[in-house]
Amino acid sequence: MSGLAELLLVLVVLANFVVLGTARLSTCVRSVAMQGILLGLAPVLLFPGWSAHRMVLAAGTIVIKGLIVPRFLLWAIREASVRREVEPRLGYGASLVVGTIALALAFALAERWPLPVEGGGLLVAVAVTTLVHGLFVLTARRKAIMQVVGYIMMENGIYLIGLTQAERVPFLVELGVLLDVFVGIFIMGIVVFHINREFDSIDASRLTELAE
């Protein structure tokens, strides 16, 4: 793997850590947008030569994950006039520690993974790390917007795992997944917006108090 590709994967993990360690909602969304753009560049940098398949995938990923989805989330934050802090269930310091442990475990695990990998073990390790970090954000943050961010991070991890098999997965399947994510985020954003309008809060933990 070239140094540039390695740098790209390193930056993907650092974007995860930014989400784990920052208090500001919009920074988290921008970090995930950055990650989306990096993921779009990944197929071009990771594998030598180029094919139409990979180029379309890269362009689609950059446009949807790097531009449309984050714009939409930032719009939702602005329109729903959410307080701009993350309000974690688990503090930022503790989140960073958990994230680091997850990173170490993922790298230890990836060495033993019986996957026919095209991009090298680092790709699998980064994919698993991103997946676990996403799952963590999904559970350890209270704001509905952050849960969407966690979901996107998980999806990014899955995308990276898919990338190890890039040449075998049919083109349509990948585009379908991308579209699914797009629609999913769209619906989540609308739902968050409406929850906020009805209940003056998007704190997911308070949804359990719902009663007629």
Add this chain to the structure above:
Amino acid sequence: MSPSGIVALGAVLALAPALPGVATRTRSLLTGRRGPPVLQLYFELAKLLRKRAVVSEATGAVFRAAPVVGLVGLVIAAGLLPLDGRTAIGGFAGDFLLFAGLLAVGRFAVMLAAFDTGSSFEGMGASREAMVGAFVEGALLLVFAALALATGGASLQTMLGPPLAGAWRAQWPALTMLGLAVFVLLLAEAARVPVDDPATHLELTMIHEVTILDHSGPDLALLLYGASLKFALLAALVAGVTVPLVPRSSALALLALLGQLVLVAVAVGGVEAAMARLRLTRIPQLLLAVTALVTFATILLLRRA
């Protein structure tokens, strides 16, 4: 032990007080002010050395010993770094532990002296100093572990500078992260902005300055000089991690070292101009983030080692 190493050590010892001046001047210029002269710290040291130390009756020997203990520790630590780029004055397998330990001893001495005064402000400052130290030391040791992994060396002179050249070729993303991490550790250790603000004089917000409030005269001069030497040592460490190329002639190597130190000081000034001091509760978070960064770099280096 090489003559060029001794010359380099002498140069660093003599020029260390200029570095905080360079950082402050950069910060002032970038924020649209002129700022104090670059050599301000020399003037202050000269003034303080002409004065007499005033010692509170409530303090004991610990208070008087702290400046000397701290400074001696730092000078020994300077002898362990390969300042001329190749060899240190003294070195042995595992000397990076001594290096980290000497920095810790200096901090411990200042903390004890702060407690010795019985002032509640100084006690508070000492506890903050301990908090910063607890996070910095772990990260620093991890940095040394990563460098040992990258080079296979066990002594500072086989871990910094030219021995890293091969690792830079194969693993530059990991080493870039390591260099960045050491730079942030420098900001924390040398008590600069985002961690501490050297310009503030409000006891409630400062960290390093508040622990030395009761020192005066030559004692204070030793402490201030020690702080600038610590700055220089960590700047040399940043240079050692990030620049694997060293000129062959020792005169050029010395010039290169001084240039790197000034560059690091300018970078520190740039950071100070760009951001404000972090809230105290955010500091552990920043240092934990640095630890995470170093851990990640170590894991990456571990994969190839």
